[in-house]
Structure formats: structure tokens, C-alpha cells
Amino acid sequence: MRRYICNVVIMILTATLLAACGSGDKGPAETALKAAEEAINTAKGEVSKYMPDQASSLDSALAATREKLNKGDYKAVLSEAPALTSKAQEVASAAAAKKAELTKSWEGLSSGMPRVVEAIKSRVDILSQSKKLPAGMNADTLAQAKAGLSEITQQWTAATEASKSGNLMDAVTKASSVKVKAAEVLTLLKMPVPEALKS
């Protein structure tokens, strides 16, 4: 009987000790999660703009870690939260690099594309005055070129507006579609396609 009581006391003490250790992790776990949350919130603005998929992943991971904290799985939080903080910083750097890349692309496009559009417009205007179209062109070809020019002009305006409103990703996407369409129209008009429009 005495041995039994002794075993029970040891068990109770062990359980108390374990519980004490677990609740001791709560504070550090909360701190670690808060740090991760702050890192994600800091990164979120640019990451959402330039790497929206990564922003969603960070949010999901943060929610999962918070859930573990709520369930008292402090060890898991202590292991995952710092990794989440590092990931947020890493993704923020990648978003900054993406922003720089898009800025460079937009600068090139915005300085070059208006000249391409102007060259197309000039040729379409001249051909519209022609009484007879050159060899290899007919009225349908010219009509397609005119429709293409109209599409290019609209898309380019939309790209410029996207850039002005700070949406570089959208601006570059729209400008890239203008590039493709402009190459098609130049080919229709039997004009040379500039190198920048070939890639």
C-alpha cells in the first residue's frame, strides 16, 4: 500500500512538472508568434502587390500556427513561428526584387512602345489615303491592321493608367499584350518588327 501511494505521488508530481514546463512555453510561444505576425504584416503590402500567392501562403501558415497556440501546442509554435518570421523576410526581399524588375520593364516599355504605336498609326493613316494598296495587302489586311491599332491604343492607355495608379504588375502585363499585338500589326503592314517585340 505504501509503495502504491508512493507511485501515485510520483505520477502526480511528474504530471505537474510536465504541465508546468508546457505552460512555461506559452509566453515565449506568444512572443514568437507576435514577431512572426509583425514580420508578415510589414511585408504584406509589397508582397500582396508583387507576389500575391506568397502573401496567401504566409497568411495560411500564420493562421495554422495561431491555431496551434490556441490548442496549447507551444512547442510546435516555438518551432514554426521563427521559421515563419524568416520566411516573411525572405518573401519581402523577393517582392522587392520583383518590384525592381517590373519597374525596369515598365521603364523600357513606356519609353519604347509609344514610338512603335506612332509608327503603326502613321502607316495606317498613309495607307488609308492610298487609292491602291501595295502588293501583298488588301482591304481586309488594312481593316485588320486598323482594328489591331485600335486595340493597341486602348490597351496601352489601360497599361499607362495601371502604372499611374501604382499597379506595375498589371501595367507590365497589359503592355506585354500590346507588344504581342503590335508585332502582329507590324507584320500585317509589312513593316519591320523591332527586336524588343520579338521576345
Place this chain on the structure above:
Amino acid sequence: MDEKKTPDPWAIPETDEKKSEAGGDAFDATQWHEVQKGETLWKIAEQYYGDGNLYPKIFEANRDILKDPNRINIGQKLRIP
């Protein structure tokens, strides 16, 4: 320049050393035409626009190197607007 005036179709182009201004601009969509023997602005306009009457467009785009639409020189590089 009188736009109604037709350049002399028999004008014989002369050699010219002037170089085109085509540079290494990746977005340059300028179309250039190198003048060949026997060509006139009228013929060039006909080739690119289908209508020789539109030769003044080419003349105007090349006023920096052309003084007279009746005188173009072999080897001259003309902008085709």
C-alpha cells in the same frame, strides 16, 4: 513643295555617302529603304503604299537629307513613314 508635282520618273539616283540614322534602339520600328539605281520617290511610294501619289509622305519624312523630291541618290537610306 507643291504636293501635286510628280517627281521626274526618269531621274537617275546618284551615289550618296549619307548614312541612315538607324541605331541600336530595340524599339525602333522605323522602316528604311535603300535607294537603288533607277528608283524615284514615286516608285518607292508605290512599292510601300501602293500609290505613287503619296511620295510627298516619304519626302517630308526625309527632309533632313532630301532637298528636292526629284533628286534622290543611290545608296541613300530613306525613312518610310
